[in-house]
Amino acid sequence: xxxxxxxxxxxxxxxxxxxxxxxxxxxxxxxxxxxxxxxxxxxxxxxxxxxxxxxxxxxxxxxxxxxxxxxxxxxxxxxxxxxxxxxxxxxxxxxxxxxxxxxxxxxxxxxxxxxxxxxxxxxxxxxxxxxxxxxxxxxxxxxxxxxxxxxxxxxxxxxxxxxxxxxxxxxxxxxxxxxxxxxxxxxxxxxxxxxxxxxxxxxxxxxxxxxxxxxxxxxxxxxxxxxxx
Amino acid sequence: xxxxxxxxxxxxxxxxxxxxxxxxxxxxxxxxxxxxxxxxxxxxxxxxxxxxxxxxxxxxxxxxxxxxxxxxxxxxxxxxxxxxxxxxxxxxxxxxxxxxxxxxxxxxxxxxxxxxxxxxxxxxxxxxxxxxxxxxxxxxxxxxxxxxxxxxxxxxxxxxxxxxxxxxxxxxxxxxxxxxxxxxxxxxxxxxxxxxxxxxxxxxxxxxxxxxxxxxxxxxxxxxxxxxxxxxxxxxxxxxxxxxxxxxxxxxxxxxxx
Numbered sequence: 197x198x199x200x201x202x203x204x205x206x207x208x209x210x211x212x213x214x215x216x217x218x219x220x221x222x223x224x225x226x227x228x229x230x231x232x233x234x235x236x237x238x239x240x241x242x243x244x245x246x247x248x249x250x251x252x253x254x255x256x257x258x259x260x261x262x263x264x265x266x267x268x269x270x271x272x273x274x275x276x277x278x279x280x281x282x283x284x285x286x287x288x289x290x291x292x293x294x295x296x297x298x299x300x301x302x303x304x305x306x307x308x309x310x311x312x313x314x315x316x317x318x319x320x321x322x323x324x325x326x327x328x329x330x331x332x333x334x335x336x337x338x339x340x341x342x343x344x345x346x347x348x349x350x351x352x353x354x355x356x357x358x359x360x361x362x363x364x365x366x367x368x369x370x371x372x373x374x375x376x377x378x379x380x381x382x383x384x385x386x387x388x389x390x391x392x393x394x395x396x397x398x399x400x401x402x403x404x405x406x407x408x409x410x411x412x413x414x415x416x417x418x419x420x421x422x423x424x425x
Numbered sequence: 426x427x428x429x430x431x432x433x434x435x436x437x438x439x440x441x442x443x444x445x446x447x448x449x450x451x452x453x454x455x456x457x458x459x460x461x462x463x464x465x466x467x468x469x470x471x472x473x474x475x476x477x478x479x480x481x482x483x484x485x486x487x488x489x490x491x492x493x494x495x496x497x498x499x500x501x502x503x504x505x506x507x508x509x510x511x512x513x514x515x516x517x518x519x520x521x522x523x524x525x526x527x528x529x530x531x532x533x534x535x536x537x538x539x540x541x542x543x544x545x546x547x548x549x550x551x552x553x554x555x556x557x558x559x560x561x562x563x564x565x566x567x568x569x570x571x572x573x574x575x576x577x578x579x580x581x582x583x584x585x586x587x588x589x590x591x592x593x594x595x596x597x598x599x600x601x602x603x604x605x606x607x608x609x610x611x612x613x614x615x616x617x618x619x620x621x622x623x624x625x626x627x628x629x630x631x632x633x634x635x636x637x638x639x640x641x642x643x644x645x646x647x648x649x650x651x652x653x654x655x656x657x658x659x660x661x662x663x664x665x666x667x668x669x670x671x672x673x674x675x676x677x678x679x680x681x682x683x
Contacts, residue, residue, distance in 0.1 A: 202549070205546060205551075206546065206547065209543055209546040209547065213532060213535065213539075213543050216534065216535060216539065217532055217533075217534040217535065220534040220535075220574070221534050276532060276534075279533060280528050280529055280530055280531055280533070281526060281527075281528025281529070281530045282528075282530045282531065282532060284496055284526065284528070284530065285526070285528075285530035286547075287496070288494060288495065288496060288519055288522075288524060289519065289544075289547035289548065290516065290519040290520035290547075290548065290549065291547055292516075293516075424498070425496065425497035425498055
């Protein structure tokens with residue numbers, strides 16, 4: 197088996213294992229979605245009943261809810277490993293550390309995609325914005341945002357999973373790094389929902405792609421060190 | 426009794442065709458803060474030997490095994506496994522060393538078979554070839570019919586599943602930390618049987634345990650640690666007592682510090 201094929205097999209096995217755990221531990225995944233939806237609802241209360249104001253703020257609030265929910269998701273995917281010493285065992289398997297990173301990031305991206313995909317209609321209903329016509333560019337933004345968030349989140353969750361104050365440390369370390377992704381995703385969402393009159397959607401998507409690539413390369417390169425004692 | 430196949434890593438030849446020792450440590454030390462869990466252990470174990478690691482709590486047994494498993498790095502000293510420098514080429518060493526730790530390292534929401542299939546993939550088995558290996562390992566530890574999630578398992582069942590994980594690996598060096606813990610009499614007998622099989626297959630086995638009599642009867646030699654140092658060595662081909670440098674057939678212990 198070639199190294200690449202072996203790496204892919206390992207990554208898929210890790211992602212599949214995480215997906216099964218997530219699906220069977222529905223309470224945790226459901227709570228995350230519920231939490232993100234509550235965040236959106238509370239933002240709506242905070243902004244008041246002005247429908248135009250809500251519609252203008254919707255893209256930013258959507259991505260803030262995705263980020264908050266994503267932090268919980270990333271922490272949970274690594275908590276699976278921390279329970280019962282599985283993280284140490286994972287580090288001791290004779291596999292390329294980049295494949296372990298790829299597997300965890302793949303699981304994270306899939307979970308983020310589901311989260312983003314489910315929150316989009318919630319935003320549409322709560323803030324009264326039509327997303328039907330813009331579903332394809334919105335899907336592209338959510339996919340790229342999910343990959344970027346998972347790329348960073350996997351690395352930072354790996355770093356903090358063995359810390360005592362991991363619940364605090366993960367957002368503290370991750371949020372500053374995620375800021376460019378948040379900005380690009382919000383701008384791209386605004387452009388997609390507005391029909392892209394200025395033709396800037398492509399540029400924001402390119403920025404998201406560049407961010408994803410950089411974070412995946414950095415994450416894959418550093419994750420192995422995080423697994424070391 | 427179900428059939429149990431033991432898979433072993435291919436032997437490595439050393440320089441000029443000699444067989445390198447399974448374990449060779451020089452002045453291995455590990456500090457946790459200011460406290461030395463291991464304070465300079467030099468130990469050589471020949472391939473295929475079974476060594477019992479004994480000593481009171483805090484003697485450094487687990488720390489030594491975790492360093493040998495590449496789970497943690499030593500603060501000082503050097504280490505080679507099957508002639509491979511474990512500090513420089515840990516990834517290659519991980520292909521030859523399998524470690525049973527205190528934690529059973531299972532995924533609670535997966536079944537026993539799913540946990541083991543995952544481990545088999547990580548140890549390099551393909552989907553098809555791994556299937557019978559997994560089923561045989563589960564049958565050996567008497568968990569073949571257990572279809573529920575591991576979350577519902579007792580401590581003994583979890584330990585049996587951890588033992589099954591060792592059976593889907595292909596070790597050259599097996600490190601067992603309290604392998605009899607949490608098991609009933611039948612489970613302990615299973616551990617003894619498996620150690621015997623690994624021994625027959627030529628796998629080097631190091632067992633850290635508080636059950637001195639039990640593991641000493643399984644081992645070729647016993648090594649006692651105290652306060653992070655080698656205190657006593659005895660058994661077949663072992664250097665006994667606090668000597669400066671000693672090397673005999675079977676197990677060689679070099680540089681006792683006491």
